[in-house]
Every structure is written in C-alpha cells, then in structure tokens.
Amino acid sequence: MTDYPDLPMNPPALGLEFAFRIRLSLGIRQKIGQIPSGGVRGFVSAAGGVIEGPLLQGRVVPNSGGDWALYRPDHTVHFHAHYMLEAADGTQIYMRNNGYRHAPPDVAAKQEALVEVGFDEYYMRLAPTFDTPVGPHDWLTRHVIVGCGERHAEYSVFHYYVLR
Numbered sequence: 291m292t293d294y295p296d297l298p299m300n301p302p303a304l305g306l307e308f309a310f311r312i313r314l315s316l317g318i319r320q321k322i323g324q325i326p327s328g329g330v331r332g333f334v335s336a337a338g339g340v341i342e343g344p345l346l347q348g349r350v351v352p353n354s355g356g357d358w359a360l361y362r363p364d365h366t367v368h369f370h371a372h373y374m375l376e377a378a379d380g381t382q383i384y385m386r387n388n389g390y391r392h393a394p395p396d397v398a399a400k401q402e403a404l405v406e407v408g409f410d411e412y413y414m415r416l417a418p419t420f421d422t423p424v425g426p427h428d429w430l431t432r433h434v435i436v437g438c439g440e441r442h443a444e445y446s447v448f449h450y451y452v453l454r
Contacts, residue, residue: 305454309435310343312375312448314350321361330361336373339445345452346427348377357387366392369416381427387448389416391441404443414439416448 317335325331334357339350355373362368371387393401393412400407416437420430434453439446 306436306451307345307454308343309450309452310341310346311450312339312341312350314339314446314448316445317353317356328363332359332361333357334359336371341375341377343450346375346377346430348375348381348383350374351376351382364392365395365398366390377427379426381423381425383427383430384421385418386420387416387418389414389437389439391439401441406442409440412441414441416450418450 315337317337319332319334321330321332323330335353336350336356338352341348341350351374355371357369357371359370360368367390369387369389369391371385373385373387375383375385377383391401391412391414392398393407397407397411401412416439418435418437420427420435422428422430435450436453437448437450439448
C-alpha cells in the first residue's frame, strides 16, 4: 500500500552525453601497507595526460596530483584522485576523481600484477567533481558527470559523460 496511489511508476528518463576522455599517464606507485581501519592505502602519481572530446580538450598538468586509493578487504579499490587539468584555452581546472574498481579474484590478481585484462572483465566507474573559474568551463561545476575507466599497466583511460 502506498500513500501516493495516483503517482505513476514511470520515472523520467535520464540521458548521457559523451563529454571527454582523459588518457592519464601513471607515475610512481607506492603502498603504505595495512591500515588500522582495514585495507591497504596506495598512491599512484598523475604524470600527465591528454584530454580529448566534444566538450573539453586540454591536458592533465604533469605531476599535479595522483590517486590515494584504498584497497579494501573485499577486493574493491576505492579511488580518491586529485589533479589539475589545463583546458586548451589555458583555463586551470581542479578535478577530484572518485570511484570504484572491482573484479573477480583471478582478474584482480592480474590487474595487481599489471597484466592487461579486457574492459568487460571488471567494473571501474567514476564520479568526478570540479572547481573552475567563472567562464567557459564552469558548466563542469553545475552538472553531474559520470565515467568509466580502462586500466592499463602504464596509463588509464577515463571516459566521461554528462548526466542530462
């Protein structure tokens, strides 16, 4: 029984519009080991990268940040990345890239050993947020952006979409 019998169960459709992709070159990797709250904290630096797409082009500013990932006991990697982007017009953009990656144990072991696996063998989804100056790129601060990622040994590729 519902308190709203006249409310139809047909939620509005949401759309996704491809915005841009980032090919991120990975730098140094470090792990600090087991932490008291569980899991292992790791770090990989953002050595640089390229941004391509219909809504944003530019580069990842070299060595401007990285990912402080938490490798959880349930074999899920929780991303906590921060780095600077520079749009093609010179605008500086601060990006916080949060998300999750998980896979069956055999696939996760290959990924940990930096062995290539297929995109369809694991889940890697992202929900970034941005700080920009007022101007042509401040749309990033007013829209929900979601993405998916491809992990490779020396780089990652992130595909981002605007939720419409």
